[in-house]
Amino acid sequence: MAETLGTFEQAVLLAIVRLRDDAYGRGIMREVQERLERDVAAGAIHATLERLEEKGFIRSKLSMGTPIRDGRARRFYRITPSGVEALNDARAAVQNLWQGIRWPLKGSIWVEMK
């Protein structure tokens, strides 16, 4: 089994999968914010991308900038086979945890302890 992924790491990896050829810092940040439905700090995305690259789950390459960013370079990311394996393991682990439990949980399962 590959190294365990945290929730935020999964969100960033899935954003890269969804964005395909358009997966660079700004696009990933927007995608993660939309999926998690909350504001996300650009520094948090950057630190997570750096960590995922160190673990070998993603690769990156530099590309030319655009006028809106004053020509500053963009770094594009792509998921690696070990990143795909880590995502599959994370999904399987959650499915195992929920196996046999009907979702969404109902309030009636709460029984007061004495």
Add this chain to the structure above:
Amino acid sequence: MAAEGIHMGGDEVRRPPRWADALLGTCLNAQEAETSSGDLLEAYRDSIYPLKGRWRADFWYVRQVVGYVLRAKGMGLRNWLLAGLALCVLTIAFSLFLYPALFDSWVAFVAVGFLFYGYAAACHTFPATPEDAVILRLGARYGIASGTLWIVGVLGLNLRLGVWGVFLVLLSYVLPLMAGAHGGVRLWRLRAGMLVGFWSGIISGLIVFLGFMAFGYLLAFIPGLPGAEIPQNHPYTAVEYQQLNVGDTLGGGLVQLFYGGAFSVIGATLGGLMGILLVRSGRSPEEPRRLVW
């Protein structure tokens, strides 16, 4: 690769604060700084500025840059502490250079104190266990809170804020007790409470010392500010006035840095003991009751 700023509607150039970009450049390597500032600039121009307007967009940009700085590699507690200690030493050296009459035997004691703090910061800030990480995190939080409260309280007293200033200063004295209780109860060890107090003491001491010195130089060079000390001998020279105010805040800052640190350790150990005893008294006989160092 950077080019001139573009015009976004009319003649207005939407450009975030340049100093924030410069700050980003200090904590990232050149390539990372370029791609990261490009991402921020793109977000700033395509959605933040149109939605929030200039001032709030600038604030957003600065907040993002601060987020990068705080998360940057190598900007852990160790480097913050070493940087803070280095800044303190430089401030003292600068003050002694400007006012050699302040030089006295206290410098030797202060040097020993700085060596001890430097050793602790350099060698004991890498958490070896999850408990160590909790201790360092709690110490940093309580230290920042305590130092900030003290500075704001003392400034408040100087600016005649009265009861609010007193309240904030008193609260900063109570915080080491709370820090020790929090650490002690969280990890169920007296030693944890004491260590939280130790780190909290260093961090709050550094904040207070640097804040004091900044205030001292303001008092020295802007005569007439509330809280300034006036030399007893009349007439006095400008240098005597400056030396008295810098020397006064230097003394206060050093007392807070070293005696404050010792007070924080003692307070946190007592707080940890009280917290553990209080929680233990509410537990059933089956649960752990032994007091652990």
